[in-house]
Amino acid sequence: MSQTFDIAIIGATGTVGETLVQVLEEREFPIGTLHLLASIESAGASVPFRGKNVRVREVEQFDFSQVQIVFFAAAEAVTHSFASRAQAAGCHLIDLSGTLPTEQAPMLVPEANADVLATLKAPFQISSPSPCAIALAVALAPLRDVVSIERVTATACLAISSVGREGVSELARQTAELLNVRPLEPRFFDRQVAFNVLAQVGKPDASGYSRVEKRLVEELKLVLAQPSLKVSATCVLAPVFFGDSLSVSVQCAGPVDLVAVNAALEAADSIELVEEGDYPTVVGDAVGQDVIYVGRVRVGFDELSELNLWIASDNVRKGAALNAVQIAELLIKHYL
């Protein structure tokens, strides 16, 4: 009989949590019992899993000693409140909220730095990076043998779902109001997000950068294991429900060999390379897929050592749920 694991998902009713349940089922993760946890608001709701309904329970009441692996897919504050209880119960933690210090729970993207696991001891605590850092790491990891990357300048058009299900409802509501020529009343955002692009996600700090931008910068360096990499990130919100689009300019140490770059991207399992002329988009291509899409691969117009590309990635799938499940798969395959 093969080994199974009892699992808890905190934030199971959210954008990421729902997809976590789906991805675990799709990939036939060897689950004994699945515990779905959320706030008291959703306690009692039921979620389909493997043809049965799993009842959602309040995390506050949960006995973590019932499970071996816990996914933290709620807000930072929730991870703060419950991580130590899960640790005390000896659980392996996979954090999707970016809350745990990276020294405690290193950032991991299997395609880029799976080797980091070998440096850890059980019980494991691992962080899944923010969606844009994952997308960039997946796209750039196979290029490390082909070009010497000095600097990455990225503008990320984040999907509204990046801010969770309330953002998704607000975009739908605002769009319907505008199409029905009703007066627009922004609620979740402080202004119109439908048919608009919001230049920042959350308040920036004194440096002028928002948390999602600072996470992108720091996490990309960690995951590519390149502390001297220079990263410039601008994260904005586009009126798109799902899928992050990234415009990326990579400054390399020397002239870019486009044939070699394309070959490396083509060879990467987690990348769907779209040939020149055509291009990938989030809707129609990336959303719902496990791979990230890369296209518009081109050398700088004025600079032969510049490589430009466009990435379309599912923020909730590879950007969150899938990456976290892949981390769990690595854990159970090699270490548990």
Add this chain to the structure above:
Amino acid sequence: MSQTFDIAIIGATGTVGETLVQVLEEREFPIGTLHLLASIESAGASVPFRGKNVRVREVEQFDFSQVQIVFFAAAEAVTHSFASRAQAAGCHLIDLSGTLPTEQAPMLVPEANADVLATLKAPFQISSPSPCAIALAVALAPLRDVVSIERVTATACLAISSVGREGVSELARQTAELLNVRPLEPRFFDRQVAFNVLAQVGKPDASGYSRVEKRLVEELKLVLAQPSLKVSATCVLAPVFFGDSLSVSVQCAGPVDLVAVNAALEAADSIELVEEGDYPTVVGDAVGQDVIYVGRVRVGFDELSELNLWIASDNVRKGAALNAVQIAELLIKHYL
């Protein structure tokens, strides 16, 4: 009695042409007779101007000797067909289609290179650059005294109206279809543009760059009179009706003095500077305004010689119609 000018607008029924008529009226441009021209499709339509209706006529039948100034605000092919007739009639030409060779009709943004007019002879032929080149030129021109700009990396999220009124209708139609859960049938674009970001505008050439990107690169250098400037441009289409949003990273020769940069932007008449913490957007801020909005002004997170900023600009107004009218105003003030 003050001098007046007889004027023709070719493409008067289009996105840009309609705004040209409005801007000429708003700014009380000294017009004798206004001739509105389009294809045979719109001949007979009427457009309000100064409290009267002006009848649209077919450009094919037009006698250019009736006017002194012609605005070309239709497709490139239309400029190709009629520019020589207007020249032969001795008209001054202002081209918004980017068709005329720049040696013949230099690119002009009054805020950046008004001095180029002094090098020309009557009859004048002048080009109004593409909207993103104008927005970048307006934003960067006042910074030339403060920082030494070596390289500009820009990702421009263009409004759907950049591709004209058919693009606008298609975004509205697709959005309504999706909200009403009807099957989506892309027509003008080859895919879903509602709630999506299209990674390129038009087909790129062998270099991988689209025409709008190449224009941005070339026009910015011309208008800033900085042929050695390196420009990296990615132009994508956002599901936004009006207004271009630009994420801009400027590489300078030395550390950026943010106080001086903010002071220079603040002092520029054509710029509305939005203070840190807040940020401008196209809807609600830039659209319908003569100024461009600049915000998120910040030094590179990893690089003190990098300056990042965000620009929101009305592609049809300062990006086209207003800039063209300002060119005409300079002409009549100093040269006619």
